[in-house]
């Protein structure tokens with residue numbers, strides 16, 4: 275384990291750290307004293323636009339003549355399509371907030387989380403965060419060909435933990451994930467639920483200033499969901515801020531103190547979970 279951690283710390287040291295200049299993140303090395311009412315995330319008139327290159331325009335769809343002409347003229351597909359996924363979203367999140375984000379498929383929930391995490395540059399508008407945001411998604415970058423054990427070590431390093439902290443947390447992460455002896459096997463042998471549980475266990479082993487969870491709880495069973503909810507409560511109590519995207523509205527209602535309803539990239543409602551979820555269910 276010591277050898278492995280040393281090897282991984284070298285790997286990490288060589289990774290280029292490319293700051294995203296479009297997202298203004300203000301890392302706070304000394305976590306602030308828990309103060310409710312202090313803003314942690316400010317999203318100001320945020321617009322996110324995806325550019326899809328090589329998209330087929332409507333009049334070209336399924337048209338063999340166009341495809342053949344392009345081939346003969348050796349032309350590529352110059353078309354570029356823009357998808358305006360988030361359209362002028364503005365809100366402020368505070369210490370101790372657990373904010374659920376609901377909305378239909380394609381309403382912009384994952385895009386908003388990725389923008390808060392600093393992974394997508396705004397087309398216009400700004401995101402300000404106090405502290406380091408961490409995104410935990412069902413597709414979080416664990417490596418399928420590596421064992422659970424190696425992924426735990428790698429994941430902990432990626433979150434900035436020291437070798438001593440990784441050692442201290444290792445057993446707790448394995449216990450919490452409930453994957454047992456599978457920890458010695460490559461993640462490619464895990465069910466999707468086991469993978470999701472391990473990702474959640476790793477990400478939540480550290481105290482986060484801002485933790486963003488994208489559907490990560492959806493694949494867990496009932497018992498695991500209860501444990502995860504408990505852990506989200508602990509993160510809130512340590513004055514962090516949690517954002518949770520889940521299609522299961524019960525999870526959101528039981529875990530969050532505030533809900534944002536996104537509709538076609540815009541905020542339709544923002545407030546008390548019961549009220550927002552009732553309106554969402556009607557509309």
Ligand SMILES: Nc1ncnc2c1ncn2[C@@H]1O[C@H](COP(=O)(O)OP(=O)(O)OP(=O)(O)O)[C@@H](O)[C@H]1O
Nearest residue numbers: 324326357359377378379380381382383384385386
């Ligand atoms: N990488 C991408 N490239 C182009 N368009 C994208 C990309 N990712 C998402 N989109 C588009 O952006 C819009 C918002 O997608 P997003 O995944 O944020 O929605 P969502 O609310 O999280 O959806 P779901 O509930 O289905 O997960 C959709 O129209 C989607 O097609």
